[in-house]
Amino acid sequence: MSATTDETISPAPLHRVNLGFAASRVLMSAVEIDLFSLVHAEGPSTEQQLRRALNLHSRFSRHFLDVLVAYGLLRVEDGKYDNTELSRRFLVKGEPGCLGAFVEIAGSRQWTAWTRFTRALRTGEHQEDSPVDDGGELFRTHVDENPEYVRRFMSAMDSHAVRAATAVAERLDFSSYQTFTDLGGARGAFAVRLAELVPHLRGTCFDRKPAQIFFDEFVSQTDVAGRVEFVGGDFFSDPLPRSDVLVLGHVLHEWSNETRAMLIRRAYDALNPGGVLVIYDRMVGEVPDAQVLLLSLTFMLTSPAGGEYHVADCREWLSEAGFRDVRFEPVLDNHTLAIGLR
Numbered sequence: 001m002s003a004t005t006d007e008t009i010s011p012a013p014l015h016r017v018n019l020g021f022a023a024s025r026v027l028m029s030a031v032e033i034d035l036f037s038l039v040h041a042e043g044p045s046t047e048q049q050l051r052r053a054l055n056l057h058s059r060f061s062r063h064f065l066d067v068l069v070a071y072g073l074l075r076v077e078d079g080k081y082d083n084t085e086l087s088r089r090f091l092v093k094g095e096p097g098c099l100g101a102f103v104e105i106a107g108s109r110q111w112t113a114w115t116r117f118t119r120a121l122r123t124g125e126h127q128e129d130s131p132v133d134d135g136g137e138l139f140r141t142h143v144d145e146n147p148e149y150v151r152r153f154m155s156a157m158d159s160h161a162v163r164a165a166t167a168v169a170e171r172l173d174f175s176s177y178q179t180f181t182d183l184g185g186a187r188g189a190f191a192v193r194l195a196e197l198v199p200h201l202r203g204t205c206f207d208r209k210p211a212q213i214f215f216d217e218f219v220s221q222t223d224v225a226g227r228v229e230f231v232g233g234d235f236f237s238d239p240l241p242r243s244d245v246l247v248l249g250h251v252l253h254e255w256s257n258e259t260r261a262m263l264i265r266r267a268y269d270a271l272n273p274g275g276v277l278v279i280y281d282r283m284v285g286e287v288p289d290a291q292v293l294l295l296s297l298t299f300m301l302t303s304p305a306g307g308e309y310h311v312a313d314c315r316e317w318l319s320e321a322g323f324r325d326v327r328f329e330p331v332l333d334n335h336t337l338a339i340g341l342r
Helices: 012-018 020-032 035-042 047-054 058-070 085-090 100-114 117-123 147-171 189-197 209-219 257-270 290-302 311-321
Strands: 074-077 080-083 179-183 202-207 228-232 243-249 271-281 324-331 335-341
Touching: 012 020, 020 035, 020 058, 020 100, 035 047, 035 080, 035 085, 047 058, 058 074, 080 085, 100 117, 100 147, 100 290, 117 290, 147 189, 147 209, 147 243, 147 271, 147 324, 147 335, 179 189, 179 257, 189 202, 189 209, 189 228, 202 209, 209 228, 243 257, 257 271, 257 311, 311 324, 311 335
Parallel strands: 179 202, 179 243, 202 228, 243 271
Antiparallel strands: 074 080, 271 335, 324 335
16 A cells, blocks of 8 residues: 655645754854854954854855854845844844843753753753852852853843833833832843833842842943842842832742742732732743743753743732732733732
């Protein structure tokens, strides 16, 4: 018997998924050799110039550069390669909002963890430690040993935080609120942006004590330094600053469901009567989003209990804590904003 096939079905989507790791590795290597920063500094350059400056081999260099063109990270004109607006904004080291630190972490920790995904599927165990704050360390780096690494990581987080603050300012009426606190606020990018957009607000950035030197360094260069302060502490055990608005952004996905529910209860207790809790994360909705789910699996692979969580679960935690008039809105491409009133 001969098998019959439907010739109208193309295997192309399967091939794209199967070689997805190759696209990731190209980006990781481009960041590792700091290609985009070089192009930013030197301007449009030929393949030969880039090959010489970055010590690349001629066998690979042309296809390497051209695949970055295909992905919209480089453009080529008259034989010279230049950054696109996307790479200039997010992949040039030292530029505000550079995401290079996230790519570095993907190449060093997450890449390794994903090679053990089958093992994780069978054991349920994480395969690599995430680079987040751990006790006396900040992003698992002692501040006095490698402060520049911490700055790069915080700068990468700033890109999300600034956009999130803008989205929150657009969607929440702050006219009846005077104070806010960003829980786990790192060096204060969210707090600074919200204070800039809502001039009558006074804000607090609450994070572990080692983050304060980076907060002071960052906030001192802004126009809202007098309205945003740092409070050091552990949001699991220390009293949370009493505020009209509390923010949990990119925090809950690091923990188990039980811990998430506990943090939401602690936030409820710290809010002033009539206050509001704001949560933003890449929550899982009813319609599967491959990017969100892959990010969730990455958190699972690099933390004992982390991962993205479902909107329905978040609604339940908020309701059980006592929040009312809870609403959810899509923001920032693939994020969800949750707002609950005390």
